[in-house]
Amino acid sequence: MSEQIISLEDLHVLLFVVLPYLAFVIFLLVTIQRYRRQTFTYSSLSSQFLENKHHFWGMVPFHYGILTVLFGHFVAFLIPGTILAWNSSPIRLYILEVTALIFGILTLIGFVNTMLRRYFDDRVRRVTTAADWILYGILLFQIATGVWVAIGHRWGSSWFASNAAPYLWSLLKMDPQIAYVQPLPWAIKLHIVSAFTLIAFFPFTRLVHILVVPNPYLWRKTQVVRWNWDRSKRRVS
Amino acid sequence: MATVTLTAQQDTDEFFKQNCTSCHTIGGGRLTGPDLKNVEKRRDRAWLIRFIQDPQAMIASGDPEAQKLLREARGVVMPKVVGITKKRAAKILDLIAAESKLEKSRFAGLSLSDRPFTEEDRTIGRELFLGTRRLKGGGPPCLSCHTVNGVGGLGGGELGPDLTDAYARLEGRKVLGAWLASPSTETMAPVFKKHPIDPDEILPLLAFLETESKEGTPATTGSNINFVLLGVVGATALLFLFDYFWRRRFTGVRARLVRGQR
Numbered sequence: 001m002s003e004q005i006i007s008l009e010d011l012h013v014l015l016f017v018v019l020p021y022l023a024f025v026i027f028l029l030v031t032i033q034r035y036r037r038q039t040f041t042y043s044s045l046s047s048q049f050l051e052n053k054h055h056f057w058g059m060v061p062f063h064y065g066i067l068t069v070l071f072g073h074f075v076a077f078l079i080p081g082t083i084l085a086w087n088s089s090p091i092r093l094y095i096l097e098v099t100a101l102i103f104g105i106l107t108l109i110g111f112v113n114t115m116l117r118r119y120f121d122d123r124v125r126r127v128t129t130a131a132d133w134i135l136y137g138i139l140l141f142q143i144a145t146g147v148w149v150a151i152g153h154r155w156g157s158s159w160f161a162s163n164a165a166p167y168l169w170s171l172l173k174m175d176p177q178i179a180y181v182q183p184l185p186w187a188i189k190l191h192i193v194s195a196f197t198l199i200a201f202f203p204f205t206r207l208v209h210i211l212v213v214p215n216p217y218l219w220r221k222t223q224v225v226r227w228n229w230d231r232s233k234r235r236v237s
Numbered sequence: 238m239a240t241v242t243l244t245a246q247q248d249t250d251e252f253f254k255q256n257c258t259s260c261h262t263i264g265g266g267r268l269t270g271p272d273l274k275n276v277e278k279r280r281d282r283a284w285l286i287r288f289i290q291d292p293q294a295m296i297a298s299g300d301p302e303a304q305k306l307l308r309e310a311r312g313v314v315m316p317k318v319v320g321i322t323k324k325r326a327a328k329i330l331d332l333i334a335a336e337s338k339l340e341k342s343r344f345a346g347l348s349l350s351d352r353p354f355t356e357e358d359r360t361i362g363r364e365l366f367l368g369t370r371r372l373k374g375g376g377p378p379c380l381s382c383h384t385v386n387g388v389g390g391l392g393g394g395e396l397g398p399d400l401t402d403a404y405a406r407l408e409g410r411k412v413l414g415a416w417l418a419s420p421s422t423e424t425m426a427p428v429f430k431k432h433p434i435d436p437d438e439i440l441p442l443l444a445f446l447e448t449e450s451k452e453g454t455p456a457t458t459g460s461n462i463n464f465v466l467l468g469v470v471g472a473t474a475l476l477f478l479f480d481y482f483w484r485r486r487f488t489g490v491r492a493r494l495v496r497g498q499r
Contacts, residue, residue, distance in 0.1 A: 052486055060479050061472075084377055088368040093380070094391045101464065102471035109472060151465055155394045158381030162428045179319045183423030185396070 015193050016178045020171050023200035030203035031211060044209035045127070054117045062110025068103040069146070073160075077168050080161035087158050096157050097150070104147045111143055135205045138198055145191040153185055164192075249328045255430055256318045257329070258344055259421040263336045265346030268412045269313050271306070275337045282330060289326040291317055311406075316423055347436075349414045354444035362445025363387075365438055376432035379442075382424075385449045392460035397424065404450040410443045417442060 035042060076083050087093040115136055118124050150156055163180045170177035181192060202208070260270035276285065280302065288295050288303060292315035295303040307314065336342040364370035366385070368378030384393025385401045407413040417439045420429045434442070 056479075056483065056486060057476075060483070061476060064475075064479075081375075084368075085371075087381070088371055088378065090367050090369075090380060090388075090390055093368070097391070098464065098467045098471065101468035102475065105468050105472040106475055109476070151461070151468075153394075153396045154392075154461075154464070155381055155396075158377050158394065159396050162377040162381065163424070166427075166431075177427065179423070179427040182319075 012178055012182050015189070015196075016167070016181055017171075017176045019193065019196045019200075020176075023196040026200045027203055031208065034203055034208065042208050042212045043206065045206050054113070054121070058110050058112075058114030058117055060110065061106045062114060065103045065105075065107030065110055066143075069100065069107055072100055072103075072157075076157060076160045077165050080165035083157055083161045087155070087161075093155055093158065097155055100157065101147070101150050104143070104150055108143050108147055111140060115140065131205055135201065135207065138194060138201060142191065142194045142198060145187055145194065149187050149191055153188060249325070249332050252320075252325065253329055253332055253344065255419060256421060256426070258347075259416045259419040260313075260315070261344075262346040262415070263333060263342040263344040264339075265342075265344070266411075268346070268415045269407065270310055270315060273333050273337075274342070276333055277330060285330060286323060286326045289318075289329065290321055290323060293317060316421065319423070319426070346411070347415050347418050347439075349410060350440060354440070354447060358441045358444035359448050360441075361438075362441035362443070362448075365442055366445055372432070372438060373435040374429075374432040376429055376434060385446070387449055387452070390460070391464050395461075397422075400446060400449070402450045404443070404446040406450075410447070413446065414439050414443055 083096075087096065118128055118132075118136070153159075163184065167177060167180040170180070181189060198207075257273075260268050261273050262268060264272065264274040266272050284302065292303070296307050296314060336344055361370060365372060366379045367388070368380050372378065379400065380388065380393045382394040382396035383398065383400045384395065385399065404410075404413055407416065417434050418436070419433070420426060
């Protein structure tokens with residue numbers, strides 16, 4: 001019995017200290033290496049194939065959902081005290097939690113749709129690699145546990161601020177405090193572990209497109225795109 | 238890091254205060270766990286050191302003494318304290334032995350007022366529980382992880398247990414008060430060590446929890462289902478919004494051409 005408990009502690013160290021650092025090292029080294037050696041693989045690889053009917057119901061909800069949810073996690077990590085202050089009124093807490101859940105469900109719906117399309121559409125399936133399927137598996141797990149935690153272990157926005165944020169900061173300060181996460185339910189711990197796994201796997205996948213989102217698009221002047229030929233003439237000839 | 242600046246003795250004192258006093262006193266009577274005064278006269282030191290290091294394992298091993306302790310604590314299992322070692326356990330026993338010799342130990346228990354709870358206590362306690370009145374130490378409000386029947390709305394959190402009958406379960410203000418002074422469950426300990434609950438806030442919280450356990454307010458049922466429903470309805474609404482917003486989106490060429498031919 002006591003041996004089992006000791007090994008559980010080792011497991012916690014492995015999952016919440018070794019894994020995160022390993023993940024970040026892999027992430028940094030491989031993204032840089034890949035950018036230097038294989039610059040033009042930095043892409044999401046188009047999967048539209050002149051089809052927007054099904055793709056729309058995957059791509060749009062997924063991206064709006066995941067961007068909002070990720071932004072939420074990031075803000076709660078950055079300014080946990082402000083989140084707690086916002087949550088100090090139950091009605092505001094409920095608004096934040098319901099909003100987060102809405103976007104979580106939206107992410108899940110969108111993701112399941114893209115997954116189904118990728119599987120059932122022959123043309124898309126043919127360009128889907130093993131790495132893509134592994135990524136789909138981890139991401140599905142990540143999103144599903146996220147929604148599960150939001151519903152089953154409420155109120156995540158508050159305890160994220162009090163337990164998860166200090167843990168993440170402790171990692172950043174090179175003084176990992178796993179006491180914050182060790183006692184949490186397994187659904188939450190698996191969500192965290194799968195997040196680190198995603199970070200480690202990230203540079204090997206098409207997810208790298210996130211790093212090269214057309215960032216300048218956000219501030220550059222709008223461009224007018226115009227075909228460089230005269231339609232009327234073409235019609236005559 | 239803090240241990241570097243503390244002497245070994247202060248370190249043990251602090252460790253005992255933070256990890257043991259929520260359930261134990263030295264000469265102040267039983268809380269959740271037994272009074273530790275002269276504990277070594279009752280039990281063998283080697284046994285105690287083994288027990289302190291891993292209470293759960295001792296109970297699971299079927300040790301009769303450990304089983305007896307478990308019954309006396311009404312089934313509350315002593316948590317395994319983070320950072321406990323054989324050496325530290327021995328130091329704690331030394332501390333207990335030294336404190337037991339004193340007429341009144343520093344650890345004889347929280348000096349909590351015996352005055353009856355007032356209506357104001359209950360109101361403040363409720364506000365502290367909900368979070369509308371922030372805890373002075375900066376800790377998260379109870380609602381983050383706990384619920385009680387009288388919360389209403391979408392209810393309280395579910396990371397920790399429902400506290401509706403906590404007051405009754407821990408048999409009143411002394412035990413629950415000591416517990417609040419230094420919450421020692423594994424989830425709460427790291428958070429509240431840094432952000433302790435102010436002594437002035439304990440009485441109002443006790444008052445509120447007493448009311449909750451007495452009043453027998455029916456549980457706010459369906460708050461979880463309502464929460465999920467709100468999420469699903471909101472997500473569906475957004476899907477319709479997307480559909481409307483991108484109503485001129487490109488949906489393919491062929492279908493439109495075929496329709497045009499009819």
